[in-house]
Amino acid sequence: MIERISTQVSPDDTLRAAADIAPCDSAIKTLAVIGVGAWGSALAAIAERSEHKIRMWSRRSPENLADVIAGADIVLSAVSMKGVPSVAEQVRQIGLTEGTIIVTATKGLDPKTLRTPSKIWQDAFPDHPVVVLSGPNLSKEIVQKLPAATVVASTDIPAAESVQEFFSTDTFRVYVNTDPIGTELGGTLKNVMAIASGVCDGMKLGTNAKAALLTRALPEMIRVGTTLGASAETFFGLSGLGDLLATCDSPLSRNYQVGFGLARGKTLVEILDQLEGTAEGVNTARVLVRLANQHEIPIPISRQVSRLLKGVTTPQEAVQALMERDLKPEFCDLFEDDDS
Numbered sequence: 649m650i651e652r653i654s655t656q657v658s659p660d661d662t663l664r665a666a667a668d669i670a671p672c673d674s675a676i677k678t679l680a681v682i683g684v685g686a687w688g689s690a691l692a693a694i695a696e697r698s699e700h701k702i703r704m705w706s707r708r709s710p711e712n713l714a715d716v717i718a719g720a721d722i723v724l725s726a727v728s729m730k731g732v733p734s735v736a737e738q739v740r741q742i743g744l745t746e747g748t749i750i751v752t753a754t755k756g757l758d759p760k761t762l763r764t765p766s767k768i769w770q771d772a773f774p775d776h777p778v779v780v781l782s783g784p785n786l787s788k789e790i791v792q793k794l795p796a797a798t799v800v801a802s803t804d805i806p807a808a809e810s811v812q813e814f815f816s817t818d819t820f821r822v823y824v825n826t827d828p829i830g831t832e833l834g835g836t837l838k839n840v841m842a843i844a845s846g847v848c849d850g851m852k853l854g855t856n857a858k859a860a861l862l863t864r865a866l867p868e869m870i871r872v873g874t875t876l877g878a879s880a881e882t883f884f885g886l887s888g889l890g891d892l893l894a895t896c897d898s899p900l901s902r903n904y905q906v907g908f909g910l911a912r913g914k915t916l917v918e919i920l921d922q923l924e925g926t927a928e929g930v931n932t933a934r935v936l937v938r939l940a941n942q943h944e945i946p947i948p949i950s951r952q953v954s955r956l957l958k959g960v961t962t963p964q965e966a967v968q969a970l971m972e973r974d975l976k977p978e979f980c981d982l983f984e985d986d987d988s
């Protein structure tokens with residue numbers, strides 16, 4: 649028997665239709681997807697199989713949020729960062745069934761409180777397991793069912809393992825990790841580096857420059873991550889180095905497109921007007937500078953990206969500023985640095 653679970657608002661009607669019909673039986677695991685943009689739709693499509701019941705909601709969908717999350721085993725948020733605080737608050741006011749696992753797939757930082765999305769969800773639901781899902785997962789490749797891997801991270805291992813089981817397919821390999829903050833920050837911080845990488849390619853700086861940029865990006869991400877409580881090791885995994893490589897070398901990445909456009913002389917407003925979906929790195933760069941100032945973390949690359957986005961430096965000046973920094977040993981600054 650086929651039961652129509654819900655309708656939804658999605659940029660991809662085909663995916664929507666696929667994800668929104670599921671058979672009805674007593675063993676069904678129910679997933680509620682909140683935020684039906686490119687990533688929420690892709691994750692719903694990955695999870696689509698006969699024994700899963702999938703409901704979807706976004707702020708413009710006709711469904712009632714309370715109906716969509718009622719009794720869900722997993723509530724997955726793939727809302728852009730700017731919507732996370734308000735959506736988490738709406739869900740908090742409605743309440744979740746005991747034991748519901750919250751999965752957050754947003755890669756960003758809240759400009760008001762500097763919190764990560766998982767912290768926002770955990771603060772709203774202290775008694776529910778929160779699992780971070782993050783990895784090198786360009787949604788356009790995922791929906792083509794090209795092979796990919798991701799990480800689900802939580803301090804609640806059984807919850808992470810349930811989510812691993814739920815989303816794993818023969819084209820989507822899911823790993824468990826016990827460092828949610830590191831997993832989340834890997835995906836978040838690399839968006840700023842993807843903007844830098846787009847600039848590098850847009851300026852045609854060459855392969856050597858790109859290799860230097862990405863290699864120096866990693867310790868910068870690790871410095872931020874370890875200051876905020878993450879394990880350095882996590883950044884060498886899929887959600888750190890993996891996502892850095894994917895996003896910094898693909899024109900499919902919206903963040904990369906932002907940097908590429910800036911290097912080609914477009915304004916940020918023009919780029920964002922033409923961009924398909926969200927480039928979280930624009931907001932993250934701004935928030936990251938505040939966080940780094942607060943904790944005195946050197947973030948030379950991200951700082952130049954932030955200046956570029958603000959229009960207070962040019963791509964050429966940003967490159968020059970990075971090249972003219974004080975000379976130093978290669979490994980003195982994995983966890984600390986003496987200038988920024």
Ligand SMILES: NC(=O)C1=CN([C@@H]2O[C@H](COP(=O)(O)OP(=O)(O)OC[C@H]3O[C@@H](n4cnc5c(N)ncnc54)[C@H](OP(=O)(O)O)[C@@H]3O)[C@@H](O)[C@H]2O)C=CC1
Pocket residue numbers: 682683684685686687688706707708726727728729730731732734735753754755756785786787788924925926928
């Ligand atoms: N696309 C990708 O390849 C991947 C994206 N991500 C991350 O997933 C998140 C979403 O990205 P993506 O799906 O691509 O972005 P999209 O722009 O395609 O979708 C964003 C979603 O968030 C909703 N939203 C935006 N602002 C608000 C708000 N103020 N209140 C409520 N809802 C809001 C949108 O609703 P509406 O449609 O009504 O505007 C939409 O459902 C980002 O953090 C991104 O970094 C992670 C991995 C891969």
Ligand SMILES: O=C(CO)COP(=O)(O)O
Pocket residue numbers: 755783784785786787835839842891894895900901902903904926927928
């Ligand atoms: O996070 C992503 C891939 O892992 C998506 O990157 P963009 O948001 O830059 O498109």
